[in-house]
Amino acid sequence: MMGWLTLRALDAVIPGSDRAPGLAASGRGPIVVAELRREAPFEMVLVLNLAVWLWLLTPIFTVFIPLPAIMLPKRLKYLHTDRLTSTSFYLVRQVSLVLKQVAGIAWGQDPEVRAAYQMAPYPEDPGSWKGMS
């Protein structure tokens, strides 16, 4: 449930454009979210969860519609996401920055996205170390 909600929120942060696919189309989102929830430090997962709930429950304050963000039509969902992540309320902005950060690093490693910006694809991250067993 939380993983699914996280993906919806990340998709709304970087929905794609004519030039490059968004996170939903890229397929990187589910991989990154699963790995992050498994391996990232507790406080990072905690703040990410907080950011997701904040995104879900605050359209009433941003686009003035009393619905959870996942039920908004696309245009309003993106407007809500934009307003939430650039709000003048410092703590809200900082918490939602984690959402942007995760969305950004998941999106930017997608080969299609990199190709759209004339960048070479990343090779696989080995994740190895000396003495690994």
Added chain:
Amino acid sequence: MKHQAFEPKQHIQWDADYVVIGTGAGGAAAASELARGGAEVVMVEAGPWRDPSDYPASVYGSFRDLFDRWGTTVTRGKAIWPIIQGSCVGGSTVINSAIVVRTPGDIFDQWQREHGVGGDALAQRVWAHQDRIEEELFVETTRPDRLGRSSELASAAAQKMGIEGHLMRRSVKDCLGSAGCLQGCRHGKKQSTNLQWVPEVLERGGGILSCAPVQRIVMEGHRAVGVEGRFRHPRSRRKGGRFTVRARKGVLVAASSTHTPCILQRSGVKSPALGYGFRAHPGCAIPGVYPDPVGMDFGATQGWASVEFRNTPGYKLETLNLPLELAAVRLKGGGSALMERIEELPRMGVWVAACRANSSGRVKNSFGGRPAVDYIMDQPDMHRLRSGLKKTAELHFEMGATHVLPGIQGLPYKLTADELHRFDTVSTSPKAYTVIISHLFGGAVMGADPKTSFCDGSGKAHGYDGLYIADAALLPTNLGVNPQHTIMAMARVVAEDILEHNS
């Protein structure tokens, strides 16, 4: 050659002449000096040992594999600012831009005047070590054909405006200009300490425990006699077996300005100065958007800098080629509006103003032994930062940027050249700025007075035997220039004095 990585169950027990906690700029420099002097040295590193073939390619992998706790350490105070540090064998030398700047002479005068250590004698020793370090690490000026367009633009802008500017000197051998310093340089060109001095220590009969965060220094009365802790798996973070390393002659702490004070506090070491005097060079990035492509994916990650304003008002300027992922996050907002802003990315050059902040903070242990850093910039420092950002914007406009993206709450998303004056009146609240904290100093500073400093000018802890500081934690002021070279040379001075004292 002795290396012990994560051990799930067994209790590993080693002994040596010296134990060095940390393998970054300070720890590896001190360890190699001690090993060259004939001492048996064991290094203990919290993170894993990765070679260039193990380095991640993506920024995501970099956060996961190379950064301290995925980059989640932040300052506490009025504003929450991330503190960037490496956690692996090589420490932050693996993830930084390998910038080499000799310690300015005025720093030694300041240390002498304000802290009773330093002066000309120390300056001569530090500079002599820096000469040798530059040879060992193949330091060279960034080649013009590896600069990248962003640094070329900055260099030309400074020339046009009559501002001092220079191409960075870096410990990078035959740089390919792949803009991948943040991911550790998979090409193996960056001369981080995991590739240079750590293997040398092992070749000279030393050893290293990796994946081994030190829980505490073992004390016998007021004498440090070793370290202990439990192995931690680099991916799952599960704890493994215990490790203990006995030190016959001394323990050198070089775990960074955030971790060094915490380890000392956890070990029951007492000093009124412990944890205090934390300083930094807080920096803000200003992207300039140009009519033509800039392309931050080619060129040295940081190829150009200016120290014209290092003393007055107190900031430095530099270029920074940001990876696509991080550049996208730096832009305002989200949704389709963010996608429109991202369209400008290929035409952006990102330049940074880093404040030579006088503000100081405090480091203490927090939940789970993690460092809690109480730090915030005061108003004079915020004014310095703001003026640095304005100057950065001026440089962009000098080279024909159509607009800049100030990223300051209270200013529009885009500013054009005729709106530059708006920098003068925008808020200087720390909350209004997107700041990154790098270049950390202090936390266990050196000085003549035990009431105001933790260690003396040779890094020896006041009131303790066999306990030394050999990293940025002992630096009592910030420098106004990139600190890696100073940290390395000061660590060498500390090690040299230890050898002389114990011979």
